[in-house]
Amino acid sequence: MINKAGVLGAGQMGSGIAHVLAQQGIEVVLFDIAEAQLAKAVSGIEKNLERQAKKGQLESAAIPAIMGRIRTTQAMEDLADCDMAIEAVTEKEALKLEIFRKLDGIVKAGAILASNTSSIPITRIAAVTGRPDKVIGMHFMNPVPVMQLVEVIRGLATSDETFAATTALVAKLGKETAVSADYPGFIVNRILIPMINEAAFALFEGIATVEDIDKGMKLGTNQPMGPLTLADFIGLDTCLAIMNVLHEGFKDSKYRPCPLLVKMVEAGYLGRKTGRGFYTY
Incomplete structure (x- = not known):
């Protein structure tokens, strides 16, 4: 008890x-x-x-x-x-x-x-x-x-x-x-954070704007918020830390953190808590 x-x-x-x-x-x-x-x-x-x-x-x-x-x-x-x-x-x-x-x-x-x-x-x-x-x-x-x-x-x-x-x-x-089970990322972040990382890659590679990536995932998959909005809410430093744990834990290139995510964290653009991430607050 x-x-x-x-x-x-x-x-x-x-x-x-x-x-x-x-x-x-x-x-x-x-x-x-x-x-x-x-x-x-x-x-x-x-x-x-x-x-x-x-x-x-x-x-x-x-x-x-x-x-x-x-x-x-x-x-x-x-x-x-x-x-x-x-x-x-x-x-x-x-x-x-x-x-x-x-x-x-x-x-x-x-x-x-x-x-x-x-x-x-x-x-x-x-x-x-x-x-x-x-x-x-x-x-x-x-x-x-x-x-x-x-x-x-x-x-x-x-x-x-x-x-x-x-x-x-x-x-x-x-x-x-x-x-x-006790493996890096467990259930939720094993699935969620690579999705956010892939959204960052889509932006990094010029596939779409921040707004269209989020709109696509919100309206196309019925999520309450887009992955880049969610990343800003979680904190980009936290997202990067989890991607690093996944990458180091599994030694699999599919968990490689997006270079843009790394650069944003280095710049101090951590999302809502700093007033700037993928969006400006």
């Missing part, structure tokens, strides 16, 4: 995960190294809850109790008594491995260590801990309060008990589980 959970990283994904956990009655310790990011996350969660209340998805009177279940900290040691810790930091392997090494020495024995990684192998992450049977992938979709899917990824050593506790938590959050 997960009664108290730590969330590491107070960015868009981490704050969303904290939001849904607290909304379902779970005590949350939200960790980040930046005090300003923690303040931004708390403010954002409260605004999102108020938005839910206006839509009739939540009673306004419940908001103070939900917010009261979220505690913020800049000290990882404050996660010591959590039943589960969910890492949701930047998609950089070295950083994640460092965090899991530290977590393993801090969080109580028997607690589950989960990663919200969208592409990095769980077995590799688990190997730096002394509890690989308690390590699992728990990939939430963005925006977390809205999206109904969580990819659950078992590492080579993940126990049946850890898997059962994790899928039970997903159900408690009112979401659906999709189970993936």
Whole structure:
């Protein structure tokens, strides 16, 4: 039973995960190294809850109790008594491995260590801990309060008990589980990110404009947004990081990142979060 959970990283994904956990009655310790990011996350969660209340998805009177279940900290040691810790930091392997090494020495024995990684192998992450049977992938979709899917990824050593506790938590959050084997990109990003990369190639090779590529995919395949709009929403740096994981993991040229995508990231054109990507915001 997960009664108290730590969330590491107070960015868009981490704050969303904290939001849904607290909304379902779970005590949350939200960790980040930046005090300003923690303040931004708390403010954002409260605004999102108020938005839910206006839509009739939540009673306004419940908001103070939900917010009261979220505690913020800049000290990882404050996660010591959590039943589960969910890492949701930047998609950089070295950083994640460092965090899991530290977590393993801090969080109580028997607690589950989960990663919200969208592409990095769980077995590799688990190997730096002394509890690989308690390590699992728990990939939430963005925006977390809205999206109904969580990819659950078992590492080579993940126990049946850890898997059962994790899928039970997903159900408690009112979401659906999709189970993936532990290979780069898992299910969603193994399919999605190469599509975005191919859209970038179509632009790079002069096949069509940004607008026509997105229009073609929206109206031609009934997607809610075109792949280049979606790339800007995800962040071009994140898209490139996942393509690199796929390319390195499978050693297959079909996963080669588009040179245009690489150049845009080098230029700092990362999408919505920087005001410029395939579109200008």
